[in-house]
Amino acid sequence: MSTTNVAVDLALRMEAVRKVYRVGDSEIVALDHADLTVAPGEIVALVGPSGSGKTTLCSIAGGILSATSGRVVVGGTDISDFSSKELTAFRQSTVGFVFQSVNLVPFLTARENLLVVDELGRRTGSAARKRADAILGELGIADRANNLPSQLSGGQRQRVAIGRALMNEPRLVLFDEPTSALDTKLGEQVMTVIRNEMKNRGIAAIVVTHDERNTRYCDRTVHIVDGRLEGTSSH
Amino acid sequence: MKIALRELVRRPSRFIAATGILTLISLLLMFLGGLADGLIAQSTNAIEAQRGDLLVFSTASRNSFVRSRIDSSLREAITSVPGVTEVGGLGVAQLGARVPGNGPRDLADVALFGYEIAPRGVPSSPPDGQAYADSSLKADGVRKGQTILLGPARTPVEIIGFVSETNYSGQGSLWASLTTWRTALRANRPQEQLGDDVVQALVVNVDGAAHAAAQLIDTTTGATSSLTVREAIDEVGGVRAQRNTFNSIIGVTGFIALVVIALFFTLLTVERTALYGVLKAIGARSRTLFAGLALQAVVVTIIASIIAGGLGLILDAVIPAGSVPYQLSASRIVTSVVLLLFAAIVGSSFSLRRVLKIDPASAIGSTS
Ligand SMILES: Nc1ncnc2c1ncn2[C@@H]1O[C@H](COP(=O)(O)OP(=O)(O)O)[C@@H](O)[C@H]1O
Numbered sequence: 001m002s003t004t005n006v007a008v009d010l011a012l013r014m015e016a017v018r019k020v021y022r023v024g025d026s027e028i029v030a031l032d033h034a035d036l037t038v039a040p041g042e043i044v045a046l047v048g049p050s051g052s053g054k055t056t057l058c059s060i061a062g063g064i065l066s067a068t069s070g071r072v073v074v075g076g077t078d079i080s081d082f083s084s085k086e087l088t089a090f091r092q093s094t095v096g097f098v099f100q101s102v103n104l105v106p107f108l109t110a111r112e113n114l115l116v117v118d119e120l121g122r123r124t125g126s127a128a129r130k131r132a133d134a135i136l137g138e139l140g141i142a143d144r145a146n147n148l149p150s151q152l153s154g155g156q157r158q159r160v161a162i163g164r165a166l167m168n169e170p171r172l173v174l175f176d177e178p179t180s181a182l183d184t185k186l187g188e189q190v191m192t193v194i195r196n197e198m199k200n201r202g203i204a205a206i207v208v209t210h211d212e213r214n215t216r217y218c219d220r221t222v223h224i225v226d227g228r229l230e231g232t233s234s235h
Numbered sequence: 236m237k238i239a240l241r242e243l244v245r246r247p248s249r250f251i252a253a254t255g256i257l258t259l260i261s262l263l264l265m266f267l268g269g270l271a272d273g274l275i276a277q278s279t280n281a282i283e284a285q286r287g288d289l290l291v292f293s294t295a296s297r298n299s300f301v302r303s304r305i306d307s308s309l310r311e312a313i314t315s316v317p318g319v320t321e322v323g324g325l326g327v328a329q330l331g332a333r334v335p336g337n338g339p340r341d342l343a344d345v346a347l348f349g350y351e352i353a354p355r356g357v358p359s360s361p362p363d364g365q366a367y368a369d370s371s372l373k374a375d376g377v378r379k380g381q382t383i384l385l386g387p388a389r390t391p392v393e394i395i396g397f398v399s400e401t402n403y404s405g406q407g408s409l410w411a412s413l414t415t416w417r418t419a420l421r422a423n424r425p426q427e428q429l430g431d432d433v434v435q436a437l438v439v440n441v442d443g444a445a446h447a448a449a450q451l452i453d454t455t456t457g458a459t460s461s462l463t464v465r466e467a468i469d470e471v472g473g474v475r476a477q478r479n480t481f482n483s484i485i486g487v488t489g490f491i492a493l494v495v496i497a498l499f500f501t502l503l504t505v506e507r508t509a510l511y512g513v514l515k516a517i518g519a520r521s522r523t524l525f526a527g528l529a530l531q532a533v534v535v536t537i538i539a540s541i542i543a544g545g546l547g548l549i550l551d552a553v554i555p556a557g558s559v560p561y562q563l564s565a566s567r568i569v570t571s572v573v574l575l576l577f578a579a580i581v582g583s584s585f586s587l588r589r590v591l592k593i594d595p596a597s598a599i600g601s602t603s
């Protein structure tokens with residue numbers, strides 16, 4: 001917010017992050033030697049084949065999973081050694097998620113789905129309601145505020161999910177294949193919305209995608225193959 | 236919490252089955268409780284109505300009217316115990332009565348009480364040969380002004396009025412003078428050799444604490460067993476057994492409610508695994524999610540209890556008096572609701588571990 005602040009914290013700093021899944025006796029290295037920084041307000045596209053570790057990286061950056069080793073610092077907070085309780089509070093206050101499959105609460109309206117975030121944290125009541133209405137307006141679904149998810153189209157639902165991710169004024173939003181369930185045209189609309197929202201609010205984001213075409217809505221593209229991050233390209 | 240309540244309002248159909256079953260269980264609980272209260276009241280109302288702090292029996296009687304004998308000298312000894320303010324004789328004879336004009340089934344079981352201190356709801360002792368009858372005897376054809384014949388000796392007693400809720404040992408009570416009682420007992424049980432000064436028990440009023448007075452009376456006389464009215468109620472034959480039986484059935488019913496709630500909310504939790512995963516991913520604590528679940532269990536239970544309480548009261552009004560000994564009191568409704576709420580909280584807590592185990596990572600993974 002303050003432009004006079006010289007030492008602005010990075011939105012994300014991952015250093016030598018490694019993630020090993022244990023399945024029975026075997027180990028799967030999903031992420032290895034992962035170094036990644038995301039500047040405040042920067043949108044990074046994360047591109048890689050299926051099973052390359054994209055979801056794992058997002059989960060660790062967002063405090064849903066703990067890394068096996070390495071450091072993870074989000075908005076100046078080192079979450080590497082957080083307990084699961086601390087991670088829960090961290091997720092509530094600092095990051096936003098948009099999942100691959102739309103995961104709205106089915107019996108709540110679009111507006112209420114946004115307000116869930118407020119109910120889970122320190123309640124702000126009318127401030128949260130104002131914020132929810134403003135976000136729904138920006139996302140172009142103000143007229144759908146009182147509709148249940150079942151009454152919304154796929155693209156509208158994904159917008160509600162984006163709105164929910166913005167409710168807690170996050171430092172970083174993680175989008176895991178946000179357009180994979182949408183057709184090309186709707187996907188492009190949603191990517192436009194994502195770009196506008198992030199840029200207007202100065203929020204950093206990682207957007208996981210299969211689709212190279214989506215990378216043009218991002219500032220930078222990072223490729224991942226077999227759990228290893230490869231050279232970045234700027235746009 | 237708000238989410239949990241909204242789900243109840245917006246998706247009532249998911250909770251209808253559980254609410255229905257819990258309503259039936261709650262109704263069963265209230266019905267069993269009302270039945271227990273009604274049955275026990277039928278056996279003990281006569282004692283409960285006694286206007287006294289204590290009931291004094293002779294030691295050898297083991298607190299039973301039938302075997303208890305208190306003569307005038309023992310009565311004087313009790314009367315002179317410091318703190319004793321009032322003493323009244325009491326006797327009961329359980330007999331079969333012939334009710335004229337009641338067709339071939341003209342026999343009614345009665346408990347003829349002779350009394351001095353009028354119990355609650357009973358006028359003062361009537362002239363010899365007359366009695367007030369408990370209104371439950373109307374079902375046996377007993378009418379005001381009628382003379383009924385007691386026991387094999389057919390001792391006549393004229394019914395001069397009715398009183399209510401004074402039954403004893405499941406029998407309709409008759410309230411008469413001590414002389415009337417003695418006459419009937421002597422005629423029908425000649426072997427009893429009852430002196431003119433003898434009663435079976437004394438209703439005693441005291442200054443100060445009843446328990447201390449009871450002890451003082453018993454140590455002073457050395458020949459009495461003094462009980463508070465509450466204690467005397469438990470001594471009525473069969474009351475303890477009835478109470479224990481009903482309490483165990485009620486306990487089992489409560490346990491069934493607990494199992495139903497536990498199963499239902501476990502199923503709901505399994506069904507909601509994905510949703511809970513998402514909510515955890517966006518920062519919901521397990522505690523919050525579980526509190527919502529427990530709240531739903533409590534609300535469902537309260538709704539079931541309200542419906543059941545209404546049905547129970549309707550049942551109470553509809554069941555004809557005297558047919559089923561069912562008496563639903565406010566305290567019974569409250570006890571049933573408390574028992575069910577306890578079952579709801581304990582039952583839903585079986586889902587706590589499941590809620591704790593749900594991994595927020597399940598929300599973001601493309602698998603599953
Ligand atoms: N919970 C898990 N347990 C075991 N292995 C997993 C788990 N999640 C992911 N993996 C494995 O880790 C690797 C990376 O998975 P993921 O991060 O989901 O990749 P992507 O999102 O790029 O498709 C894959 O080989 C996958 O099978």
Ligand SMILES: [Mg+2]
Nearest residue numbers: 054055600601
């Ligand atoms: Mg993935």
